[in-house]
Amino acid sequence: MLAVDLKKLTKRYGLVTAVNDLSLAIESGEIVAFLGPNGAGKTTTIDMLLGLARPDAGTVQVYGRSPADAIAHGEISAVMQSGGLLKDFTVAETVAYTASLHVAPRPVAEVLDRAGIAKIATRRVGQCSGGEQQRLRFALALLSSPRLLVLDEPTTGMDVETRRDFWRSIREDAAQGRTVMFATHYLDEADAYADRIVLIRQGSIVADGTAAEVKGLASGRQVRATLPGGETDVLRGLPGVTGVDAQGDSVTVHCTDSDLVARHLLTQTAARDLEVTSSNLEAAFVALTADDRPESGSAR
Amino acid sequence: MTAPVATRGTLPLGGFNLTALRLEVRRVLRNRRTLMFVLVFPSMFYLLFSGTARKSPGGAASLAYLMINMAVYGAMVGTTAGGTAVAVERSLGWSRQLRLTPLRPAAYVAMKILTAMTLGLIAVVAEFSVAALTGVRVGADVWLLAGLGAWLGSLVFAAFGLFMGFLLPSENVMQFVGPVLAIMAMFGGLFIPVEMLPAGMRAVVVWSPVYGVAQIARAPLVGGLTVAAVVSLALWTVVFGAGAMALFRRDTARV
Missing domain, CATH: 3.40.50.300 (P-loop containing nucleotide triphosphate hydrolases)
Incomplete structure (x- = not known):
């Protein structure tokens, strides 16, 4: 029962x-x-x-x-x-x-x-x-x-x-x-x-x-980096990227393939101080319960 | 530690029990403000007016008359306060907590009424004790019947208190109801005889619940009990009781 x-x-x-x-x-x-x-x-x-x-x-x-x-x-x-x-x-x-x-x-x-x-x-x-x-x-x-x-x-x-x-x-x-x-x-x-x-x-x-x-539902990982100039449009176009948050020089990329994003950042841009983290429950919570939740995250 | 039980029965009497009743009464008696209004004020008024009563033409009988009036006053404040306690319990969310126990709503109301009536009884006994200690002498039948009249008649105020308690979800409902009671007592003949009121007003107040209870409580001493007083008191009790019940049902509508 x-x-x-x-x-x-x-x-x-x-x-x-x-x-x-x-x-x-x-x-x-x-x-x-x-x-x-x-x-x-x-x-x-x-x-x-x-x-x-x-x-x-x-x-x-x-x-x-x-x-x-x-x-x-x-x-x-x-x-x-x-x-x-x-x-x-x-x-x-x-x-x-x-x-x-x-x-x-x-x-x-x-x-x-x-x-x-x-x-x-x-x-x-x-x-x-x-x-x-x-x-x-x-x-x-x-x-x-x-x-x-x-x-x-x-x-x-x-x-x-x-x-x-x-x-x-x-x-x-x-x-x-x-x-x-x-x-x-x-x-x-x-x-x-x-x-x-x-x-x-x-x-x-x-x-x-x-x-x-x-x-796991709140897709994958985040790659955070300091990116002077903050050109984020290219990042959004990368495969597996679900969202990009930019605040000043700091950028956070939400993605399913963190290796690809990291490689791009380190080889194609002036990015430094790179950090890769996996989603915690809080990220999942925010992603799944945000009121304006689009199917892929968006830049703030 | 016990593992969760597989099946179990429900409570007898819907959860009505003496442990809860005892704790309720103890809690009410802990409230200093309630005790002031129920025990101290009526006795104080009695002592204040007793000098005048003693010197009046009625003498000893006037003193007993005053004592009964003040006992009715104490009982009405006590039972009303007991009834309005539901307002405090609703505003604090305690009623909601109780709805998560097997206690049936009717058993809750029964315990509230008995707590209110206990407070009323304490008020009557306290007032009579002060009067006895300060020289009131009446027959045993008067002590008993007047006391019972003042006490049981106050059931109308327990119902009134419950009604107000379900009507006003406030922690301070007595701050509003207290003055209402004082006015009712004033015009119901407890502080000034209704005979001193203008004729038009007197025609109305003789139908008030206070007048009814006072008539019944004083009858063993002075007689003069009218059918109208008894009928009107019974009607008021039914009206407030039914009103309280209706509000209470609205309050506890369950799935």
Whole structure:
């Protein structure tokens, strides 16, 4: 049975189509990163997955149930982007309160410990830092030992060490068969922790695969050089060149055949300080999600 | 650490439970501003007016009458504050968080009403205690029935608070509702007898929820309970309850 089965989802807000005919299937046990620029439709899709928003068209199933039914049975848990906490509860009270609303919750002490907030259990939520509140949200999500954990920008406000701890516990849980879907704008996080990356842009999926596959989609490599005079027209005409960025004397050529470009630059032009780099996820992200994305990149 | 469970049931009573209720009440009692309005102000008003009441022709009965009025005032502020708590929870995104748990919306509302009613009960008991300590002496039946009347009658304000809470998504909804309550109390006969109001105005205010609750709460002491008061109070409770329910459904429309 699929953990998540979104079929042809569409959601409109007035004239804006937030999610457009989006289909996504996630197998049990996968860790999937949901990446996209602001306004791409990530949160709207997650809202529909959680039953917080109603799709205008299409269907949502979580482990074969409707979202509401899956939540009632404790199959889904979610950590939302912001808010969602009462300032005048203590950390432990927040967890105890939420635990009382779940079927067979894990013990409060265990969850506090797991989220690394046992030491601040008696602190008022209003006095916790952003990172501590984020850990508390994580603790709440762990209470029901859900089969599907949905995290919307889970590490916003966490320091580097806290982020690392957080992801360590997520991975440990996933190893036991939990499915995790997270939205993030930290590309390195998607790269490091997801088995699969789904890139979304203007409400549609533009890339779906392992980090390596997604990087590969955003063609090849960049050759950067200092090129006095900055004559770029010839570079654009070379085979395999998908784009040229020129800034002053510095030029970056996006291409599939970096050897050819390098040879041209060094033999036919006055180029120096040559650097060849392979695409990182960030480049793929920019290439695949830019709003004015032409099929080949263009000079800025 | 437990592995994800394969199948599981749902919660009994839609998630309504005493642990959550206890934590809710504890949280409400932590709010200093609420306690000021619910416990301190009514007692303060009572002590302030008690001198005049003692010297009035009614004497001891006037003092008890004042006590019941102030208990109604405390209970109405307490239950309203308890109801409007949903506004704070909506504005902070807590309601949204709760919708990701198996808690059923109706169970949430039931817990909110009980929390509001607990606050109302505390207000009545506190006011009666201050009055008893400062010399009010009435029969046991009056203590009990007047207290029950002030408390249970305030259910209308729990409904009113919920209605306002679902209507106004603001953290500071009581800053708006507080003055409304003061005006309602003023013209509902808690601070000045409605008999002192102009006839035209009196004809209107006798149908107000405050007047209804006060009539019922004072009846064990002075009698004079009218069917109109009871009917109008019941109608107000139904109107606010239905209004709150309608707004609440709009708020929690699910897939």
